[in-house]
Amino acid sequence: MSESDYNRRLKDAVRGVEAPPSLETKIRGALADRPVSRSWGWLLAPAALAATVFAIATSFYHFGRLRYTPEARESYIASVSARVATLMRVGLGDHIHCAVFAKPPKTPPERIEASLGKEYSGLAAIAERYVPAEYPMMTAHRCTDHGRHFVHLTFTNGDRLISLVIARKGEGESFEAQSLLPAMVQSGIPMYQSGVQRFAISAFESRDFLVYLISDLPPEENMRIMTAMAPPVKDLLEKL
Amino acid sequence: MARASRSAENTAARRFEAEAMPHLQDIYRAAARILGQRERAEDVAQEVFLRAWKSFDRFEEGTNCRAWLFKILFHCVSHERRRWFRFPLLKETEEFVEANLPAPEPIPDDISDAQILQALDAIPVEFRAVVLLVDVEEFAYKEAAGILAIPVGTVMSRLSRGRKLLRERLTDVARSYGIGNVAGGSPA
Structure with missing residues (x-):
């Protein structure tokens, strides 16, 4: 038998077997009793979408976005601040209150010195020297949060924020006195470090001031900038 | 809502009737050859x-309904027979068969359909499945691989071995029936 004959005979032999006529009837009967399953995906899709939006919104809210009322913002600041040392809250609160939420308009370069006041003359130049060039200065001003006055410089690349926050010490306020352990000592200046959520906090103190650098940068990068600018900033503050 | 649901049901029923039901004979025949029992x-x-x-809503219109049904068939059969033609069990069988295959002999001309089926039923099911799908049902290697959930290369090797085995069995069956009119050969 040739190969083609053999193939044909094989097909004919197998195809010669027919299903009993009753099988088709039996199957049709069984099918009639059962509904086709429905894909409920089209009904679940809006619910899934709503759940996703809710999850994203919750996440954003948790991390400080979507806080549009003063009360919501205050509760966020309070919840975040609660997770850092008391003295770290001073700078962190102002950073979130002012730079994150309030977003004051850009300070024109010619207005920077005037905004800070003549006693802080030179501070902006020092900060600009040490903050990476891709983060240009956005604002330089004095602001008040919960009755406390701050000197506040912000830098941003449009995505990440960096704040240099300076506050005059209140009574008994000192990192050293509050037994905080410095992360390192740079040029004789103890440097303190903390962080919560996306905020990296580096700080040091002069005789009369608490100085904070708070940013969305990695903690080590934040600390590197702060240690670099700490000596000249401290020198400037010691003269006040 | 209920009316829309009924209408969708009717549309599905019409599609199922047109696309799936015409393959009943093919499915039954393949099942009979794989299982070896008509009742089963x-x-x-x-x-x-x-x-x-039940899952017709997941069948994509315009794709190969016949291949889809065969895939379900082999899934059912595999499930029924505890997946007995899956790989781990096969390797040994394949190696054994390969090592024991005699040289192919010519197939007698006057062999009957029943004897062909008897020979086909006598080869191991993993080879029988591939021979059925490719040589009888004329699925492409890739389609057969999809139906059996095995690589294309495995389909090809099993087909080659299955064909050799089938020829060997055919010769045996013919011999057992005293059929010796082999084309191109001399009668025993």
Whole structure:
């Protein structure tokens, strides 16, 4: 038998077997009793979408976005601040209150010195020297949060924020006195470090001031900038 | 809402009737050859169509309904027979068969359909499945691989071995029936 004959005979032999006529009837009967399953995906899709939006919104809210009322913002600041040392809250609160939420308009370069006041003359130049060039200065001003006055410089690349926050010490306020352990000592200046959520906090103190650098940068990068600018900033503050 | 649901049901039923039901004979025949029992083949064929109907909303219109039904068939059969033609069990069988295959002999001309089926039923099911799909049902290697959930290369090797085995069995069957009119050969 040739190969083609053999193939044909094989097909004919197998195809010669027919299903009993009753099988088709039996199957049709069984099918009639059962509904086709429905894909409920089209009904679940809006619910899934709503759940996703809710999850994203919750996440954003948790991390400080979507806080549009003063009360919501205050509760966020309070919840975040609660997770850092008391003295770290001073700078962190102002950073979130002012730079994150309030977003004051850009300070024109010619207005920077005037905004800070003549006693802080030179501070902006020092900060600009040490903050990476891709983060240009956005604002330089004095602001008040919960009755406390701050000197506040912000830098941003449009995505990440960096704040240099300076506050005059209140009574008994000192990192050293509050037994905080410095992360390192740079040029004789103890440097303190903390962080919560996306905020990296580096700080040091002069005789009369608490100085904070708070940013969305990695903690080590934040600390590197702060240690670099700490000596000249401290020198400037010691003269006040 | 209920009216829309009924209308969708009717549309699905019409589609199922047009696309799936014409393959009943193919499914039954393949089931009969794989299982070796017509009664079981009837049950399995019914199960195939019930499963197909239940998941018909997932069948993509315009794709190969016949291949889809065969895939369900082999899934049912595999499930029925505890996946006995899956790989781990096969390797040994394949190696054994390969090592024991005699040289192919010519197939007698006057062999009957029943004897061909007897020979086909006598080869191991993993080879029989591939021979059925490719040589009888004329699925492409890739389609057969999809139906059996095995690589294309495995389909090709099993087909080659299955064909050799089938020829060998055919010769044996013919010999056992005293059929010796082999084309191109001399009668015993």
